[in-house]
Each structure stands twice: as structure tokens, then as C-alpha cells.
Amino acid sequence: MSILLDRETRVVVQGITGRVGRAQTKWMLEYGTNIVAGVTPGKGGEEVEGIPVYDTVAEAVAERRAEASVFFVPPAAVKDAARETIESGIGLMVIVTEHVPIHDVMELKAYATDKGARLLGPTSPGIITPGQSKIGIMPGNMFRAGRIGVISRSGTLCYEICADLAEAGLGQSTAVGMGADPVVFTNMPELIELFDQDPETDLVVIVGEVGGTQEENASRFIAQRMTKPVVAYIAGHHVPEGKRMGHAGAIIQGGMGTAQSKSAALKQVGVEVAEYPLEVVELVRRRLIPH
């Protein structure tokens, strides 16, 4: 089924009555996402795009059997809302919200790990299984169905590279936006492992960027366990040291976490690493065993 998401997945939209929540709900429905409920405290009984709204996630689970959730909830409310969602038994959550306090993320990550829930984000563009379903804000017209798994730290760059691949006839099984913050709920190796186990994925593309150690940890995992070919591109070869490039995660400090060092770590374990986005297409073609 690709990974994490398919056309059957029953989705609840949290923060559905907000301006962004409404617009994104409409676009997700148009794409084919199986949205079964919305949640906004105090707005229970309303409808958005024909979708029933509940006050609590527990109701959405009990009455509509929601199993995955997408968050359009303000940053200060994410921690409590996410705890409620995990307690209600939802196993997969996409936190689209930007600017969630990092200490809240650390607390929530510990809680989610304890309860066995999988969260993506914060600042995640979402998950898309092209042709079936998307939960998040990814523009659906940039993707096409196929057998390549894509894992990206950046949202916009994920769209760019998937569009490049799609243009070349190379569709995606699933594309996952991990989120761009310094601390994210699900790390890169966990997603690589899911794609490795997915019979509908032939190759994995990693879209990384400067800062942090996700790609270094990914290369360790790839060396030890990965059975499928991997292609990568790390953005930020020309980033000056000590400057935050947008989100707080993207910063080179003390010479660590550069695009060059990450690319080298991945190359060392046999990953084909592109120097610019479009080169990913050539490298994928080269590595892909034709079906």
C-alpha cells in the first residue's frame, strides 16, 4: 500500500473550521482523501465541505472511526491537542503547524514514543500517496503515482523534486515531508525503513538540507540495513556558516552539518548524491532496475 497512507485511510482534520483548515480540506477532498471528520472545540455539529465537525477527537474516532489526523492548529495549542489525539487512539498524525515551541515538541515526542503513535512534523507539508490520498498541504498536481519513495526535510523542495521526477515519468509510491524543525517527531531512518519494507517501493530519494544530523544518521542506517537503492540531494552547498536559512533547523554551526559533509557521508555508504535537484532524475534512472 505504499507507506503510511492510502485511499482507504480515514482522516480527521483538526482545526477544520479555520481559514486554512477549510481551504485545505477542500483541496484534500478534491484529491481523493477519505476525510471522515473534522474537529474544532466549540464547533461540534457544524459542517465543512459536507464533513461533520466534532468538539473532540474522541468523538471523531467513536462515531466516524477516524484513524489518521492532520493538524491546522495554532502553535500554542499543538501540545495539548496532540496529547488528546494520541489518547483517542489515533496512530498517525501530521503536524503542519509552523513555529511550535521546541520544548513542547520534545515533550510531545517523548509522549508519542511512549504511546507508540507516529507523528510527522512540525512544519510538515504532509504525506501524499499520489493518485490515492494526501494529508497536508502538498499541491497534488506536482506528483504522480509510481514506485519511488521520497523523504524530504523541506516542503517546497519536495514538490520541486517530485515534479522533476514526475516530468520524467518517474512517479512516487509515497512522498513524506518530515518537517523542517530542529527536532522532528519521526527521524529519517525510521522512514527509510518503512520504504525498505514496502513492496511497492523500488528506490528511495532523500531530500536533505544543511543543519542537524538526520542525513548522517540516515547513512548509518543505510550502511547497516538498507536493501534498496538510495539517491539523495542535500540543499545548501552555498550557505554561509552561522546564518539561519529560514527555519531554525537549517544552520551550519562550527563547520558541522554542511551540505558537503552530509553528501560525503551518504556517498560513503553507496548513495548516489546529486549536486543539484534535476540531477536526481538522472541518478534515479541510473539506479532503477526496470520493471
Next chain:
Amino acid sequence: MRLFEFEGSRVFHREGIPIPDYALVSSPREARHKAEEIGLPVVIKAQVLTGGRGLVGGVQVAETLDQAEEVAQRILGSVVRGLPVYQVMVAKKVPVEREFYLGVTVDGYHGVPVVILSTAGGVSIEETARDKPELVVSRQVPITAGLNLTEAEKMAQEAGLGGEELIRVAATLHTLYRVFRKYDLLVAEINPLVRTRQGNYLALDAKVEIDDSSLYRHPELQLSQENRISNPLERKGKQIGITYVDLDGDIGIVASGAGLGMATMDIISRRFRPANFLETGGAITADLLYQVMELVLQKKGLKAVFINLYGGINPIHEGAKGIVHYLQEHRTNIPIVARAFGNRQEETWQILQEGGVRVVTEVSTEKGVEQLARLLKGER
């Protein structure tokens, strides 16, 4: 957001971590006056948001009042590691017997706080960790349990401390962790913590960085935005809520995400030199892109501007309206090339084209940059 030393010291003092007597001044006369009040000798320290001030003359000792005035005169208005000095701290110089390093930061990958203790104070912890790793003791802290005092004491013991020293250093580390949690910090570092000849334990520096996303819940810190960003274009970027990084090339860049912006820089750098990095974040509006155009075109000596947008949270045509609105009000001869994809992209292209922008409808930023190159060569 990085805090100035005096702001960090104020937090430490408030939370019970002792620091030497100090005053914050912005003129040599005041420096003299405060040095007299505090008592000689004093240390005069440039208040700039960078490390390694001491190595470039940003931290100096004054033994007399005349010297205090002279040193303050020299440091105030000077530039330390590229940053202008508007204020100096005048602090009591204490006789140091031993130095320690204490730090708390975030292990981003594991998503947990990390506490670090070292008996090699006064030098950078990265250097110590590289050259003498045996002198560094560190622990990941489970965030729900926190760092208890016993654990801090064990760390101190492991670092080779004993007796009174063990108790005092561990207590300070324990407090530092509490401060880290209370104020939503990303970095809380005392380097050095010193034991004075009199047996006092004082924090001689404060490196504190707070999570920008948590600033809203810390009004008590009364942090002002003033003097934090010295580059006027970068400061303007911060004011309108986007990230602008000034670079030394001549192709302006506007991107709707950090990853895309960095990739755009990578591609443009193969033939040209970027004048800036600029990323708007996902929530593009007409008003925001109007301000973005105003900002990106302020840079002197631009040859062209390359705009690279994907709609995400909002439909992309809104942003296009802002770009065109700006260009209608402010004529420019600088060629502007734009890519824009996402919801309502055809409508967006039409708006941009009618506004005099060269629109690239091909997928791939590389193709867009090829068009930019042709345009700059005078080809149509």
C-alpha cells in the same frame, strides 16, 4: 534568538546563579563612573552577539579609572567580528582559582536536552570535546523526568570533582537545567563558571539562546529587537516576517521555502552569484510579497531577480498580485524571472505576465535559471 551577555547574566542572576557585580553602559564616562562604584580592577566587555570576543580585543581589563574610560572608549563604536558595539558591560574582575564549563542544549536528532560538564572552562567546548574528550561529561536528559540533583552530582564526580567543589558545581548545573526548561532555551551555557580565591562560584559569561517560537510566552524577559541584527536588509526581513540573508552577488532570489531557496542558490551559483537568500515561509499573501519585492530590490547592483514559488498554505495567485502591484507602483529596469506552481497556477502566470514579469512555466528551477541566463545575455 541569541541573548546579549548582559541579558543572559540578568536571567542567571534572577534564577540564583551568582555573577560578579556589573553595570551596562554606553559611554566612556559612564564606564568610568560605574568602575568606581563597582571597584577596581574591572573587565570591560563588548556586548555583541558572537563568540570569541576576547580573541579580537572585545574583552579587556582596566586597573585604573582612567584605563576604564580609555578601554570603553576604544571598544564602544568599534566593530567586533563584523558587529558594531553599542554597549559594554563593566564587571568586577575576580581572582580565579579554577574554571569549569557548564552547558545545556538540545540534541536535535533525539529530541532531548543534553547537559554537559567539563573541567576545561574558558575554551570552546567543541575544542575540548575534540582534543581532550576525557574532560567532557555529557548526558541526555529524559524530558519528562528532568535532571535531578543526584544525577548532576554523579556527573560532577565523573568529571573528577570532589567535596565542596562537587556539591557547588552540581548545584549550579542543576539550576542551569531548570533555567533552560523554564525559559524555553536552546542553549544555556556558562563558560566559564569559576571558583574564586574566596571560594565563591561565579558565572563569568552567559551564552543564552531562546527558541524564537517560544518568545511569546516569555514577556518577562523584556527582550527588545533593537541592535540585534546589524545588516539593515536582514533587519527589514525580520520585521516583515521573512528570512533575508545578505550575500555578495548580484542575482536577487525570492523563494517560498527554505529548502527551495537553498536549492535555488545552489543552481544559480553554478553560473552567477546570489545577491541574497530570501524565503517567505508557506503563508504567502499579496501584502507580504509586495514587501518582499520592496526589500529584494533595495540591494544595490542587482542584475536580475529570480522568483521561485510553490503554493502551499495559500493559493499562489495572491502572491503574484502583490508582486505585480509593487512593480506597477515602482518601475524597475531590473529583469524579473518567475516560476510559480501550485493551486491556481495558470491564473498566477497570467497575472505575472501582464505585470511585465518573465514567467517560466517549465518544471525544474534549472530551466528557469537557463531562461534567466538567456535574458541576461540579451536574448529573448
